[in-house]
Amino acid sequence: YALENIIHLKQIRHINIMLLISFVLMQDGVVLGADTRATSSEVVADKMCAKIHYIAPNIYCCGAGTAADTKKTTELLSSNLTIFSMNSGRNPRVVMAVNILQDMLYRYRGQIGANLLLGGVDCTGNHLYEVDPYGSVDKVPYIAMGSGDLAALGILEDGFKPDLELEKAKELVRAAIHAGIMSDLGSGNNIDICVITRRGVDYIRPYQDSEYKDNRYKKMKYKYRPGTTPVLTEKVVPLKLEVVQETVQQMDTA
Amino acid sequence: MEKHCTDSQVKGVSTGTTILAAIFDGGVVIGSDSRASIGGEYVSSKTINKVIQVHDQIFCCMAGSLADAQFVTKAAKSHLAFHSVQMENPPLVITAASVLKELCYKNKEELQAGFLTAGWDRKKGPQVYVVSLGGMLVSQPVTIGGSGSTYIYGYVDAKYKPNMSREECLQFATNALALAMGRDNVSGGVAHLVVIQETGVEHVVVPGDKLPKFHDE
Numbered sequence: 001y002a003l004e005n006i007i008h009l010k011q012i013r014h015i016n017i018m019l020l021i022s023f024v025l026m027q028d029g030v031v032l033g034a035d036t037r038a039t040s041s042e043v044v045a046d047k048m049c050a051k052i053h054y055i056a057p058n059i060y061c062c063g064a065g066t067a068a069d070t071k072k073t074t075e076l077l078s079s080n081l082t083i084f085s086m087n088s089g090r091n092p093r094v095v096m097a098v099n100i101l102q103d104m105l106y107r108y109r110g111q112i113g114a115n116l117l118l119g120g121v122d123c124t125g126n127h128l129y130e131v132d133p134y135g136s137v138d139k140v141p142y143i144a145m146g147s148g149d150l151a152a153l154g155i156l157e158d159g160f161k162p163d164l165e166l167e168k169a170k171e172l173v174r175a176a177i178h179a180g181i182m183s184d185l186g187s188g189n190n191i192d193i194c195v196i197t198r199r200g201v202d203y204i205r206p207y208q209d210s211e212y213k214d215n216r217y218k219k220m221k222y223k224y225r226p227g228t229t230p231v232l233t234e235k236v237v238p239l240k241l242e243v244v245q246e247t248v249q250q251m252d253t254a
Numbered sequence: 255m256e257k258h259c260t261d262s263q264v265k266g267v268s269t270g271t272t273i274l275a276a277i278f279d280g281g282v283v284i285g286s287d288s289r290a291s292i293g294g295e296y297v298s299s300k301t302i303n304k305v306i307q308v309h310d311q312i313f314c315c316m317a318g319s320l321a322d323a324q325f326v327t328k329a330a331k332s333h334l335a336f337h338s339v340q341m342e343n344p345p346l347v348i349t350a351a352s353v354l355k356e357l358c359y360k361n362k363e364e365l366q367a368g369f370l371t372a373g374w375d376r377k378k379g380p381q382v383y384v385v386s387l388g389g390m391l392v393s394q395p396v397t398i399g400g401s402g403s404t405y406i407y408g409y410v411d412a413k414y415k416p417n418m419s420r421e422e423c424l425q426f427a428t429n430a431l432a433l434a435m436g437r438d439n440v441s442g443g444v445a446h447l448v449v450i451q452e453t454g455v456e457h458v459v460v461p462g463d464k465l466p467k468f469h470d471e
Contacts, residue, residue: 102328106321106325109364110266134319135266136267136324
């Protein structure tokens, strides 16, 4: 009976990041966290996927939803902001990144399946924004998104206080994602944490390894010494190159 | 979780709201609740801001799809800023309302957003305008909107008096919002109120526990 169901299923198997990401605004910066599982229906497609994307040196973005959409949208945003920085000579602000994202996602009327959480530190302070696929924006002190968000939100709501210190904030985010991983099938594997402060960014990947990690990989090596595969024949054909034309142009370095 | 329910009226995050605006002697009060919901069952934000400043002394309240409303108010804000630079004068409240109305009417097929616009200008003083879903523009002394408004039509009709004082009007608005939030499941959170007078603008926030309580609470 179960097999019958699977055969009749005609689903587009795109890779989903049904994940878990959460954010916390702390005293001198922002802490972002995410799990590392990407699924394609019931199969885990990527056990170590990076969900915290680089936008600018002081702005990072977590993406949940369709993997391709989140990756591409954040890449587009990042290149837009870099061009802007070069043109104007100004460092990008989080609120500008949010506005660009909002315009882009609204234009596509929800067809881009990207739930994004933008966080960063700029000259105006620490900021956290949540952007929905339809283009609505909310400024928040803490948030969790993805398939495991309800479990994580419980931990965040209980433990969040304004002006947390760094270690407590990291522990809170880790606990929230751990709760989501335990309660949701779409989230799992390792936990990544990214801490953004005025001084810089600390991208800890992974912050916590999954307890169920496959230890065989440590022993399995994919590097083989020359000679492991026997060489049967060898044929060397030197390519003869002839100089046809040579021109020299002087550069005026005066 | 399934975030975008197709059986709900609004796609994505909805403001499922209670908004109101009322003119008093010398100014206008505009206010809203602060809840954003998805599919009528999940509160996606307890502290969303629905009262947006579109110019120095003109505010508008949004209802309907959050994405559509945020986008329209952003477009209106930039339009009004440009207009006031061209005219070398602050825009009239009716201009702000008309800008919103044009956007809502011309794109009525795609948009699902309604607005209340309130403000003060030198020509006509305090005014309140309603731009409904399809793009109708109407001026009224007191008006309510959103899903929670259905529960307070009686209260507003009975309790509103023209030329109230500022304190009376604030109390009236707070009571109305509290009553609506008490009965409507998609309205709630804190009450955001903005008082606009010739002298300036004041933002009053009434947290949930300080809202007036009635006989059954």
